[in-house]
Amino acid sequence: MTTPLLVFNTNGIYCQQADVYIDAWRPVKKCIVTHGHADHSRWGHQQYITHTNNVPIIKHRLGDITVTGKQWNERFVINGVTFSLHPAGHIVASSQVRVEYKGEVWVFTGDFKTEDDGLAEAFEPVKCNTFITECTFGLPAFSWEPQAQVFEDINTWWAENKAEGKTSVLFGYSLGKAQRLLKHLDPSIGEIYTHGAVENMTNVLRPHYAFPKTTKVSRETTKEALRGNIVIAPPSAHGSTWIRKMVPYETASASGWMTFRGARRRRAVDRGFVLSDHADWEGLLETIKATGCEKVIATHGYTDIFARYLREEMGLDARTEKTQYEEEGAEVGTKQEAEVDA
Template structure:
């Protein structure tokens, strides 16, 4: 039996040999953070370790006085008796897998990740390991993503058709990661400016500060009085759907960009006109490919369809796999 380097504790995934937690959900002395989404980065810990690019995003989430140490990808540092390094996870800007080595054992906690190219963050790096901790958000064989450039083309065509009919196009997507990725991918089709819901404005600014090229944008609140948005694309978080804020977009058409849109029922139930299948999580084929490429003998599945993934790995792939209880949601940030 291999050494249990990382195990679930009351406050989060705990590495006893290094005396630190990964993405803890309660305050701890030392926290290593995979990325800046709310279910992975919670306030109150004494010190945070994270990749440089996510530091500005974490500041917004954790408050200006939090102690955050930025490290480079691939730069090893010591925590207790372990050597820790961060490696690109391809999920959002600054997202990392956490590699932990002690006593000849290597574990990788991958946080949320994807393999598809994304102009807003570094490409996923395969990190060979003995035990691989993976998400399972979209662990069903129906989840397969088309190239995002093609989906951006669909979004652009939808926007153009709406504009021709004088209809504002309101595209719902998560404010951190998805919005910026779409704004970068749409550059291939247009350089026309778009409007942003207020919640997205500081996050888009942080990406611009990191040098990411994206469509020009203005806050919705900066549009002149009487502006009808009839030819505009507006990005907004899903929580804005059905709110009074939407009233200003007369005759709008709505879309939602998410991996969940692969299933019609998800789109129709929420009443969106269009669903665009774009995800910042791995799809089923890439999930299996990644597990094979890490060479891991053992896989621990955290959030999503862990039941399906664990059974499939054990029965079909012949890889020892178990579920790992965590409080990560995964679903809500796609």
Template sequence: MALLQFTEKGIFCERANVYIDPWKPVDYAIITHAHADHSRWGNKFYLCQHLSKPIIQHRLGSDIHIESMEYQEQRKINGVSFRFYPAGHIIGSAQVRVEYKGEVWVASGDYKLEDDGFSSPFEPIKCNTFITECTFGLPVFQWQDQKEVFNEINQWWKKNQDEGKVTFLTGYALGKAQRLIQGIDPSIGKIFTHGAIEKTNEIIRNIGIKLNPTTYVNPEINKSAYRGALVIAPPSALGTSWQKKFQPYEVGNASGWMKLRGTRRRRSLDRGFVLSDHADWDGLNSAIKATGCEKVIVTHGYTNIFSKWLNDQGIATQIEATEFEGEIMAETDKTEVE
């Protein structure tokens, strides 16, 4: 019997009778991070990294039964050891190390290798079996240094400011928005945020994490107050009456999907910036190599192509279906928009 199994409810450890990121309600759920496709409502008990706890409570309700652990703290359940290690994806994101009688599995959740200066940086973990996403598991997905991306965003904002326009930039409310807020030069002008983002900012600030100053978009503020400013909103705000109040504006999106030709055009964007909270092609391969694992299980993303590549490299690989969506889900999740 494998230490972890893929079932209709999620990734299951039968020995401990717990699930990792279940997509159907279960009694005991170990959660890698607070995004909606990994942290779902309806479980009787939740265990997460301590920075994720207040965010999950905000999303799912303060009355849920939830406990949290620090990175590398151990919890043993029926002889099985569980520990969290940083995944570098968003605040509080974690890989789950599972060990029983010397056998080690790692369920990595979503992760990225580039240190964004905000989330706890990814740490490779030696293991026998590594469960990995491959949201961007194609060679075309190669990320440039984030400093270069932020320089491009800053220059675009300055240009719009000189032309008397609002700079309207989209990124999902948890993770990407805060990365933008921290990476963009705040000396250029004022940064306004959509309500869903500002509520998340408030939670993050309340747990002691510093964010650059932001101002909630108040419908009662005179329209002229936004001219030359930067407005950060979830992608689902695009095309709404809420967005139109900021005219004249230019619209940009920060996402790994901006690497694909035609994506910007289909979304009616003026600019697209390639910035992802997921590992690129090189990152995926580097992470797998660093584990020294004997077997890889690939889940959401370009699973067929990526698993064939790994098999061709002599790495035993199998594909497992999940209900995780990676950045596809996060960039379109309507629950993150009010």
């Protein structure tokens, strides 16, 4: 029996023929990194390979590392195995990894979404034999509205708060969600302020992506200056001493988990907007069909339910594998970021 092209071991997803890992969760010699979120780009690898636009992101987060940047669809060969990176649409510079050896093709999605958000490079389905997919929102209950409607609701909420003399505090992860929010806020309503972690990451991205003017909330920022305006902050800033500066304020969270009413209550926010950087149920199924794959490996999410559906309803050879990637809902590292002087 031949060894599969990619296997899951205690370090991560491994290509034995090339001696390369993808999104390894323990330090390894060489690792291809799909995107900058801390659960996929871990510290300690000897060599990193990632998309060119992701290089400054992971350097900002990981410090002095040895990293090589690749362009979309640029093929690079390691010990006879051909690799290439393709847009995943999850966040800015997020990649799928295509792996080819002796005519067999595997694709690892990392995290992905199929809706073009106007900021991240739009998702492209990649033909393959075996498809390793996330299924964070792999239940029929998850069905996203077009983002234009969601942002209309967000901007209306902000305008209503302004009319009542309140500051709007909108929570989104400092990398990815925060920039997506910034991209689609309506600056004609008022000024856009940011938590220090959001401001720092956005400044790393500004050379490559267009964002509106933002102002970092500092010690000198007054309640009067914030009143009627909007503040973008990481979720872990909620409940911190930092947020007291915003009084009077209304809070909101932008997340796919806002689909469930209980999620808003658990997060103790006034408003929930269903906005995810992951594919919904239909997006997952449509993508699998578009790849033309025969085999599917489901990781991080509703893996058992999703794989069973693929087997029983779509006739695919589908199974699950455990990983150490987080689901949307707990951004790795935000506790530290919330303690940054903002």
